[in-house]
Amino acid sequence: MNFILYSDVNDSSISQSLGRPEYSYYFVLKAYRPVLESLGRVHVVTSVDEVDPLYRQLLAGGEASVFLSFTPPQNTPTGLECPTLCVVAWEFDSIPDETWDNDPRQDWTQMLARQGRVITLSSHTARAIRRAMGEDFPVLVLPTPLWENFAAIREQHDSAPINPGATLAIKGCIFDSRTLNLCADDLLPKPLTAEQLAEIEALRPPPLTLKRRLVIARHYLHLWRRNAAGQDGEPRVMFLHHWYWEGLRDLFSDKAHAWLERRLPTIAAPHAVPVAEPPPLELPDTSGVVETSVDGVVYVTVFNPKDGRKNWHQLITAFCWAFRETPDATLVLKITQSDLASYYSELMTLLAQLSPFACRVLVMHGYLDDAQYARLYEAASFYVNASRCEGLCLPLMEFMSSGKPVIAPDHTAMEDYIDDSVAFVVKASEELTIWPQDTRIIYRTLRYRPDWGSLKSAYENSYRMARTQPQDYRRMSTAAVERMHAYCAFAPVQQRMADFFALTPRATDATPVTDNASC
Structure with a gap:
């Protein structure tokens, strides 16, 4: 059997794709590849146009093939000669079963019916698909096999509740709440000084005397005449518009202005005021490697601030309230978003609003290589997830495979591997939401609303365990x-894949996948 694999993100584009929705599919493909290589030959293509020529070439040699598209169903190619199925990461309780924007591909039931089967990452997704497609529809639930990737960390590092001291490094920048001089008062508008008020008064235009009104009228009448042929690129009526607003508007009462606006809407419409651009942010250099040290009870989380699922505001606020007077509690935020400016102000404003607090918040922005990621795994006492929904959550599985207890809800994909034996479970309740790609913004599905009080209690209880138990x-x-060995070790994942494709596994060693993602 030949497996032809495709993802919108590939080795050459991954560095520019940090934070994109397709970003996680790349890592799923890389994690599946060793399993597929133990069942047949693997061919990774960079373009969908390569699929059918390769399929015909292999078919001519008497070899069967299947095309695995690591893309959402609406982006999975149709009309190929090669048998096709997609690998789906999905975190909602229903799949799109309607068409919008005159695009039938948005109806996943049509797309999956063409393929006849599907691979998903969680039991939650499988149930959503079967509710729409029927209980007999072939669905393979296959988490990414990553347990073996953390063998070295498990062998060389004993997970400990209290970190005696560790150094973290990253190519990028680090923000430390203890050196940011955070103050909520800085968010309040400051009263203007006497000098500023005097400067504003000096810039105020003089009153409109009759002479000034005549000068304004003459200026715009001259422009109106000069533009009789429409050569200046601005409609002639706009000169009358400017004259009215600059030379006459203050002479009319609001009632008279409203009367003119009904009869001369082009002239008397409100004058557009240009919006001043905010001053550019002064962001730090991110081209070099920076370091910091952590100790005590260390909580780690990995997320993209632009991903609305991650609920990171509550994750931070609950931490800061739980440990307002606890200086040896540290929260490390590893950001998987390449654009620092896209979240910097929002994050710093949140931290300033929460100040003062004795606990520590570290923000790591940039790229971690394998050795630096290993340091992060080892430094953690706990991993934290407070998401509204998850398609799999690779970072959560990675830290658990490294021997770290976690704080997390047990909903959506996490229900497959989270319970109170491995986690401080965060309570959550259902809430309505939209399918993220639905341009109509219609509430058609459900996600979860984590309980803030339960999250705060989980922080407190985990800290108590670390310190006293x-x-x-x-x-x-x-x-x-x-739990991770039973859930995502190579052998059980290989067996599920072999059964799904009716193949016999070949003896092979699992190839570690060392990249990391927020999925």
Whole structure:
């Protein structure tokens, strides 16, 4: 069997794709590849146009093929000769079963019916598909096999509740709440000084005397005449518009102005005021490697601030309120968004609003190589997830595979591997939402609303365990490793894939996938 693989993001474009919705599919493809190579030959294409020529070439040699598209169904190619199915990461309780924008591809039931089967990353997604397609529709639930990738960390590092001291490094920049001089008062508008008020008064235009009104009228009448042929690119009526607003508007009462606006809407319409551009942000250099040290009880989370699922405002606020007077609690935010300006002001405003607090918040922006990521895994006491919904959540699985207990809800994809033996479970309730690609913005599906109080309690209870119950911490750490072994080790994933395609696995070693993603 030949497996032809495709993702919108590939090795050459991944560095420019940080934060894109398709970003996670790339890592799923890379994680599946060793499993597929143990079942047949793998061919990774960079363009859909390569699929059918390759399929025909292999077919001429008597070899069967299947095309696996690591894309959402609406982006999966149709009309190919090669048998096609897509690999779907999905986090809502229903799949799109309607058409919008005159695009039938938006109806996933039509797209999946063409393919006849599908691969998903979670039981939650499988249930959503079967509700729409029927209980007999072939669905393979296949998490990414990553347990073996963390063997070295498990062998070389014993997970401990209290970090005695560790150095973190990143190519980018680090923001530390203890050096930012955060103050909520800085967010309030400051009263103008006497000098500023005097400057504003000096810039105020003089009153409109009769002479000034005649000068304005003459100026715009001259422009109106000169533009009789329409050569200046501005409609002639706009000169009358400017004359009215600059020379006459203050002579009319609001009632008279309203009367003119009804009869001369082009002239008397409100004058557009240009919006002043905010001054550019002074952002730090991100081209070099920077370091910091952490110790105590260290919480880590990995997310993209532009991903609305991640609920990161509550994740931060609950931490800062739980540990307002706890200086040895640290929250490390590893950001998977390449554009620092896109979230910098929002994040810093939130931290300023929460100040003062004794706990520490570290923001790591930039690229972590494998060795630097290993340091982050080892430095953590706990991993934190407070998402509204998840298609799989690779970082959560990675830290659990490293032996880290977690704080997380047990909804959507996380229900497959989260319970109170491996996590401080955050309560959550259902809420209405939209399919993210639905341009109509119609509420058609459900996600979850994590309980802020439950999240704050989870922080407090986990800290108490770290400080006073090290045996319970080690037990939870061991349970996390065992859970991930049963859930996403190479052998069980390989067997599920082999059964789905009716193939016999070849003896092979799992090839580690060392890239990291927020999925």
